[in-house]
Amino acid sequence: MLNKVKSGELPRDEAQIRLEEFWMGALRRAVVDGDIEHGSLMAGQSVAFVKKVQPVREIIEELVTAAERKLAEMSNGGPWAAPEPICR
Numbered sequence: 001m002l003n004k005v006k007s008g009e010l011p012r013d014e015a016q017i018r019l020e021e022f023w024m025g026a027l028r029r030a031v032v033d034g035d036i037e038h039g040s041l042m043a044g045q046s047v048a049f050v051k052k053v054q055p056v057r058e059i060i061e062e063l064v065t066a067a068e069r070k071l072a073e074m075s076n077g078g079p080w081a082a083p084e085p086i087c088r
Helices: 002-007 012-031 056-075
Strands: none
Touching: 002 012
């Protein structure tokens, strides 16, 4: 496609649209359809949150522990607890 744009055979704006359609299709295949072999996954935005390399087991254990702690805190009326229902 790049060669076609350089040669003038394909207008730049049309090439951009085709490229965006290709990437959106690839993203959909991975994210919506679950086809990570033929799709494209986005990466980069959350990489800033990575502080260390660790096994998946540890990551999941940390997430579950933090979620359990937050749920216990919320059930005791702590920060970000759900408001009391208006109607009973």
